[in-house]
Amino acid sequence: MKRTLFSSQHHWIYLGAIILLIALVIAGLVQYETVRTGSESAKKANALADAAVQAGYPRPDTGTIERTLGTDGGPVCDDPGGALGTALWKIDVSNGAAFVGQRPVIGDMRALRAEEKILEIYCPDQLHEIEDRIAQLKTENTVRGTP
8 A cells, every 4th residue: 555645744743742642641640649749748747737736836837847757757757666766866855965965854745745746647557666665764844834
């Protein structure tokens, strides 16, 4: 069968249209995944900000929470009950000095409950790993204005 000039010219147009359509479908799927992930991280960030307000803290910036914790809790949920994580949050409950002047103190429970709330929202399956360790610490209402 003999091809005509008309069909051979349109062959490239059809092929170009098909390639463009496939590229648009792929771009749409990627964009959809980004929006879905963004709305999930925004929902969790707002829940955490609401929990901070209920605990008596000022409302944190939800954009910062979204960038830091994402949808999976980021570094907070990596290994909350591990030795490194425990050491880091015990350092946070200290007198604020650096190096040799640093001493453990009786921490305020609200500060420790903040990490517990992050785990509750972002990775509830790992919450039990830190609850026992928090219960073992000696805490008091050491921050002024603590209810």
